[in-house]
Amino acid sequence: MSSKNQLISWFLKNRKTLPWRPEDPYAFRNDYFVWISEIMLQQTQVAAVCEHFSRWILRFPTITDLANASEKDVLSHWQGLGYYSRAKNILMTAQILVRDYNGLLPPTRKELEDLPGIGKYTAGAILSLARHENEAILDGNLIRIFSRLETIPFLPDQKSSSDFYWNLAREWSSSKKAFLINEALMELGRNCCKVKNPTCNTCPLKSICKAFISNQTHLYPPQKKKSFEEWVGLILVIESSNGKIYFTENSKSQFLKKQKTLPHFEFPYSKTMNYPSKAEEYISFDLVKNFQFCGRYRHSITRYKIDCNVLHILTTQKISSKDPHWVSKKEILKEAGNSFSLKALKLAGI
Ligand code: SF4
Known part of the structure; x- marks a missing residue:
């Protein structure tokens, strides 16, 4: 045969x-x-x-x-x-x-x-x-x-x-x-x-x-030469006083473009970053009741390995309107359940 x-x-x-x-x-x-x-x-x-x-x-x-x-x-x-x-x-x-x-x-x-x-x-x-x-x-x-x-x-x-x-x-x-x-x-x-x-x-x-x-x-086959880049990231879990979480269409990062995700920023390791001032691009400090660093996780996107730092920010705002940026906890999986955001939410205890 x-x-x-x-x-x-x-x-x-x-x-x-x-x-x-x-x-x-x-x-x-x-x-x-x-x-x-x-x-x-x-x-x-x-x-x-x-x-x-x-x-x-x-x-x-x-x-x-x-x-x-x-x-x-x-x-x-x-x-x-x-x-x-x-x-x-x-x-x-x-x-x-x-x-x-x-x-x-x-x-x-x-x-x-x-x-x-x-x-x-x-x-x-x-x-x-x-x-x-x-x-x-x-x-x-x-x-x-x-x-x-x-x-x-x-x-x-x-x-x-x-x-x-x-x-x-x-x-x-x-x-x-x-x-x-x-x-x-x-x-x-x-x-x-x-x-x-x-x-x-x-x-x-x-x-x-x-x-x-x-x-x-x-x-066989021969090994592919790996060319990963190590990056560091900041992921913001911004929570309103009535338990809604802020999501964005992500225009400030090169990753996960046009997807509904938690606000995030990433930089090559060589660049330093001021976490609180970055957070202010999304939430005014006058409205921050409390913020807390919750830990970090690793996330890979194409050839980038990102060391993601999670900041949980509680605000004094009460969101009662149907603003699409603010998602109630029970709707997160349906609205923005990408693994990148879910890992951060878990670290923030949500
Ligand atoms: S084709 Fe793959 S599975 Fe088949 S004998 Fe060769 S190495 Fe083994």
């Missing part, structure tokens, strides 16, 4: 049931479901995506339903998946699809890749997994597998090395069964050829895997 057939037969035996997969592995699939599930799966575990995906499809069953929804509604259904720009791109794309493509995803790779948030990988997934076209995909799982199969000592971090990996992906997907091969490779990467401790003894490709044969799986 060829390696591709061995891989397919392994996949058909081990294929997991997932909400975006039809029961029949040979069935054509819904483009929209493939698109949304693949974007959700970027940097997120399958188990977490299952619940979000089902909730999402219940609320936005079609691209048109999604295009007609408000950004707030869409973001609230994305909550917990992080990287909110992905949800904003999805909404923007849905609106373009309704305007220009009759509410459907377009037919060609070029047109798909021109849409906000749809790159080479997602376009390949829609074309091959949903429509059974002979198209390649390449993500972190496939890169790891290819690097180990061929003992490739570099990552696709430049044009020439990326072309090298894409050519391998095209070789693997040059088959009428590309839809099965692509998904089998993704499943193999997630469940067998894992980052740490790959379970090579159960792998359908072990007889052709150069890293396994030479007992060098730990060397």
Whole structure:
């Protein structure tokens, strides 16, 4: 049996049931479901995506339903998946699809890749997994597998090395069964050829895997050079005298832009910061009854690691109006439940 057939037969035996997969592995699939599930799966575990995906499809069953929804509604259904720009791109794309493509995803790779948030990988997934076209995909799982199969000592971090990996992906997907091969490779990467401790003894490709044969799986793929930046941050939990918490659309920080979060400021470690005077950008000191440093937590956003200092400020203000900046404690999860704010609120005892 060829390696591709061995891989397919392994996949058909081990294929997991997932909400975006039809029961029949040979069935054509819904483009929209493939698109949304693949974007959700970027940097997120399958188990977490299952619940979000089902909730999402219940609320936005079609691209048109999604295009007609408000950004707030869409973001609230994305909550917990992080990287909110992905949800904003999805909404923007849905609106373009309704305007220009009759509410459907377009037919060609070029047109798909021109849409906000749809790159080479997602376009390949829609074309091959949903429509059974002979198209390649390449993500972190496939890169790891290819690097180990061929003992490739570099990552696709430049044009020439990326072309090298894409050519391998095209070789693997040059088959009428590309839809099965692509998904089998993704499943193999997630469940067998894992980052740490790959379970090579159960792998359908072990007889052709150069890293396994030479007992060098730990060397492939090579490690990415880490370039984290350490920053320090100040997060303000401003509480009114009747227990409402102040949230902002965040215009004063480069992180979590246009999201409803607690007020915050961040600086590279080398710069010093005067906490109280920063707080005054949001609340006048005449209105402060008491402020208290509650502790710190670490939060990572892309390549930034932020040492977040939390200041709890009690004010003399009583907020009775429906000012959208002030959120009652019981509505926080619904209105602004991002993990960045929730960690600070927990430290402040809220
Ligand atoms: S044999 Fe091991 S290292 Fe090679 S592809 Fe299979 S799981 Fe990955």
